[in-house]
Amino acid sequence: MLNVYDQLKKLNIKLPAASAPASAYVMSAQVGKTIFLSGHIAQKNGKIWSGKLGDTISTEEGRWAARSIAIDLIATLHAHLDDLNRVQRIVKVMSLVNSTPDFVEQHLVTNEASELFIAVFGERGKHARSAFGVTQIPLGACMEIELIAIAE
């Protein structure tokens, strides 16, 4: 079976420190085998990656933001589980794209995150997904992604 850390190395991804919640909640909550990860907002060089798709953020930049959040989500999973090889399935992703009323490429932006999960977790990374445009995101971030994973 594929080793998640080998995959991360091949992709030249170094996991950042796991995010801390901005307020009165936790970044991950597990009951039984199901782990709910809080919505993670886009960051760049340790600061909020703010802006709006269709206006100040291009689809290409959005893809990088999505990839960056996916890495942060994996870092939170690593902090939660200690061993990412215990992930049985990335089962559900919800991707919120800070969008103008005319921007319709939320799926293209989100693909970068989806593809990273599959590159890192293989078959275990294949997830159901919803992606859509929202009016705003806390602190003006350009994207927010939440995730449900199942642990062994």
Added chain:
Amino acid sequence: MLNVYDQLKKLNIKLPAASAPASAYVMSAQVGKTIFLSGHIAQKNGKIWSGKLGDTISTEEGRWAARSIAIDLIATLHAHLDDLNRVQRIVKVMSLVNSTPDFVEQHLVTNEASELFIAVFGERGKHARSAFGVTQIPLGACMEIELIAIAE
């Protein structure tokens, strides 16, 4: 116990072929008994059903779009399970309505999907639900609905 296929026949509903994902994800992901269905976007005659409630799409048209997505979701469940009578519960629905800032009838539009689930699955179709207005949906679709079902 009610037979789901008899109900579909009574309602004169023929299930379409299950949708294929537009990108790097799957339309349904199951772990244990829980099946997560991806957000399905509205289609009409095999094309994206685009537009915005409160602007180019009326509440009445929105109800037809919601019904159409509900049928697509049932088609995906049929493809996933082989036998819809194995559905123990349609437990949760999230309905995203592509809305202007002034449109406030997301619940009326979504009712058409909710009522169809109950008509088809009976008591097993009674679900918790959130419905709300979003800024945009991939490819400009007028609605997107995701669903969680439990299988026997």
Added chain:
Amino acid sequence: MLNVYDQLKKLNIKLPAASAPASAYVMSAQVGKTIFLSGHIAQKNGKIWSGKLGDTISTEEGRWAARSIAIDLIATLHAHLDDLNRVQRIVKVMSLVNSTPDFVEQHLVTNEASELFIAVFGERGKHARSAFGVTQIPLGACMEIELIAIAE
């Protein structure tokens, strides 16, 4: 172990009657130990609490709306379980804030709900969370919150 009803008393909270669904769905659906609560919309004195953050509703008012919905969600859980001490975990919260395209304090507004869950349920109230701005909410309500809880 902390008694939830003692906590409610200390906080001087009287649970209202549980909400009835506005249409073809249920306010709570349980399968196994998992309880999905429908999105509850903000109410004030028995009427819809309408308005938009960034426009007609201030962040401070939004906090009161969030607190009010959290109390309604607890009332629904009480009606569902008969005994709130059976709540093993408030595991996931999704908070939808009716926002202008410029309002970026969805997290501050939502904190009031998150803090109430922790005040009432203690460690069992610590949840994963997503909060974001939406274009509209049914009937023009200023906020909508849904919740997943686990029962013993």
